[in-house]
Amino acid sequence: MLDDVVEQVLEPVTHDLGGFKVHRVLPARARTMVGPFLFFDQMGPATLASGQGIDVRPHPHINLATVTYLFDGAIDHRDSLGTKQRIEPGAVNLMTAGRGIVHSERSPGDERSHGPVLSGIQTWLALPDALEETDPAFEHIPAAALPVIGADGAAARVVMGSLWGAAAPTTAHAGAVYAAIALAPGGRTPIDDSADERAVYLAAGEATLDGVPLAAQRLYVLRPGAVATLASATGGRVMLCGGDAFARPRHVWWNFVSSRPDRIEQAKRDWRSGAFTPVPDDAAEFIPLPDRPLTVSYP
Structure with missing residues (x-):
């Protein structure tokens, strides 16, 4: 039975951003974190009209690291460190906000001309207490540098941390495991049980956990130490x-994360006053501080 291995199932909140949808399972009212992960969005899949694209205007972050991983399409990342980086499927962008960073995410011009596609996952990870105010940083790991391991019709690309003896070169500020598992028709694989907290998410296709079908766009939080097997009859992406579990909870308000509510209040004042460093070559517009953000935690 699924209850033997699953502790919690988190339902998505879906936002229509005009042309494509985002399914958000973290943070949720029932739970804010799984290990260091405290934000989990699936973008698309979507195909936009010719000439259109996504334009996420410059906005700030503090005390977290963002991880962007695409299945399809491309995004141009720019940030206040002067970074300009295109991300494509199978690669990973890791942006460490630390004491504060501003970035934008836009469809590349060559993608817009023929109607861009977009499909992927964006997550945020909490930083350990001692690193919350670290210097901001950015790194890009190409797809070829991320290990892919597997057997029995399952292939796991290790995006962060270690899985089945293979380690990703991506910086992990806290103990983390993050992998994209492709299941071929008839494929199956056990779920590594070494992490304190784990969850699986069916992003596309079909999959079962110990024989019980998984619903798409749900986050299945596994019981600590539970042994389970993922499988698919027709193919799926999980x-x-x-x-590692965090000893202290994290507060989330809009794009700000911190162990201290007063630090979030300071970040609000800083964004209103223009104290954050702007993004070079992309400073003409920005996302204003909302009155009621869509992303909040419930500590």
Whole structure:
């Protein structure tokens, strides 16, 4: 029975952003974190009209790291460190906000001309207490540098941390495991049980956990130490995430994360006053501080 291995099932909140949908399972009222992961969005899949694209205007972050992983399409990332980086499927962008960073995410011009596609996952990870105010940083790991392991019709690309003896080169500020698992028709694989907290998410296709069908766009939080097997009769794509449990909860308000509510209040004042460093070559517009953000935690 699924209850033997699953502790919690988190339902998505879906936002229509005009042309494509985002399904958000973290943070949720029932749970804010799985290991260091405290934000989990699936973008698309979507195909936009010719000439259109996504334009996420410059906005700030503090005390977290963002991880962007695409299945299809491309995004141009720019940030206040002067970074300009295109991300494509199978690669990973890791942006460490630390004491504060501003970035934008837009469809590349060559993608817009023929109607861009977009499909992927964006997550945020909490930083350990001692690193919350670290210097901001950015790194890009190409797809070829991420290990892919597997057997029995399952292939797991290790995006962060270690899985089945293979380690990703991506910086992990806290103990974390993050992998994209592709299941071929008839494929199956056990779920590594080494992390304190783990969850699986069916992003596309079909999959079962110990023979019980998984619903798409739900986050299945596994019981600590539970042994389970993922399988698919027709093929599917599953994300595995988790890691070390945090001793102190994290507060989330809009794009700000911190162990201290007063630090979030300071970040609000800083964004209103223009104290954050702007994004070079993309400073003409920005996302204003909302009155009621869509993303909040419930500590």
